[in-house]
Amino acid sequence: MEVDKQVRLASRIFLAGFIMGTAVAGYSQTPEQTRTRPVLRSTGVYAGSQEQPQQPTNKGSNEIDEGSVVRVNTSLITVPAVVMDRNGRYIANLRKEDFRIYEDGVEQKISYFASVEKPFTVALMLDVSGSTQFELAQIRDAANAFVSRLRFNDRVMAITFDGQIHVLSEPTDVATIRRSKLHIPPVTDGTVLYDAVDFALKRMAQIPGRKAIVLMTDGVDQNSHASLKSTLADIAEQDVLIYTVQYNTLPQLSQRLSPIKNEKARRKVQARLMQGYAVSEPYLRALADKTGGRFYRADDLREVGPAFEAITAELGVQYSLGYYPKENSSAGAQRAIKVRVRYPNMVVRARDGYTTAPIIARKTGGN
Known part of the structure; x- marks a missing residue:
């Protein structure tokens, strides 16, 4: 009887040891659970390692950009x-x-x-209003010469303005523009310079990457709904360079006013235009200075070509x-x-x- 008890006790001890050994062995073979990196929660920038950070649960508060940059x-x-x-x-x-x-x-x-090396999107803006009607051929040639100096991977949006705004081409690669050339539509009365600047700023704000506006004008506005102050305020919120090329149309003013036979009316129009000329250069300089661009003055349209050449060299x-x-x-x-x-x-x-x-x-x- 005593022997039987000892045998049963030994069997129980052996069975318990076997079960515990099996459990321990099974636990040691279980892979260790991968630890999760903590999610960065900060108002700054984190340029982390190449490991992908954990996606935040609140997608509305965090944004993950390329290159493992987390912006909050x-x-x-x-x-x-x-x-x-x-x-x-x-x-x-x-x-x-x-x-x-x-x-x-x-x-x-x-x-x-x-x-x-990064390409540019350039908005080329040409003033073709009544003040420039005697130089349209030269303006067209200067514009085509400007496009010819850009790189093939740049893009061009061509805009003309007089009493209206005309989009000659949406942002298009330079090669396509070179094949088609730029054609200026018939001129209408008025000069909506400020409206055209406002239009170009809004369109360029929708375009990613590096961008610039090249504005060729005498700087005199006549019929815009936008104002000088509003366009200058708008550029403070933009990341676009503005290059301004001002050409002088004042010598042709008397010729432009000659069709107005009523002397009183002619003087009234002349006084209004002279006010526009007075603010034209400060306005164009401000557009360039506030955006990091540059102002060029061309007293003769033959000087526009060198200005365009300098701008394209700088864009590169x-x-x-x-x-x-x-x-x-x-x-x-x-x-x-x-x-x-x-x-x-x-x-x-x-x-x-x-x-x-x-x-x-x-x-x-x-x-």
Whole structure:
């Protein structure tokens, strides 16, 4: 009897040991559960490793861009820039780390960088109003010469304006424009310069990538609904370069006014046009200066060609920088921008600031 009890006890001990060993072995063969990286929750920018970050559960608050850049409740500010030496020669082949960008005196982290090889979309705007009716052939030839100097991978949107706005071509590759040439429609009375600028700004805002507006005009507006002040305010919210080429039509003013036989009416029209001429150059300079472009004056249409040549050369050596502001902005806030390079004796030309649009302000506020 005692022997039987010892046998049964030994059997139970053996069975219990076998079961525990099997359980331990099974646990050791179970793969370790993969740990999940924590999701970044910040108003800044995270340029992480090449591993993909976990998708946030609240898709409305976070956005994941290419290159593992996570952007949370903020908007990218893009700044086109041109770098020259003290002799005016353009500097190419600079790298992202060669630039420093400041907003209201605070250095920002450069999150986007495009070098000179990137193509441009150019809106070519031609004033073909009554003030230019004696030079339309030269304007057309200058425009076609400008297109011929662009690179094949650039795109062109051609616009003319007089009393109306005419879109000669939607953004189209340069090769197609060169084959078809630009044809100017019949001229109508009036000059809707400010309306045309407003139209071009809105259209260019819908186009991604690097972009520029090249505006050729005498700078005199007559019939626009938009105003000088409104268009200058609008460019503060844009990331487009504006190059202005002003040609002088004042010598032809008396010839243009000669069909008006009533002297009182003629003087009234002349006084209004002279007011337009007085503000024309300051307006065109402001468009260029505020966007980082350049103003050119051509007293003779023969000088337009060299101006266009200089613009196309400059477009070929542009840089585009982008950053997410470290501080949130309220609606309509004015922010100053300064771009520098780390090398001495170099000059950087870039937009000098921007105004926060209401929709951007709401986003940066976390709404």
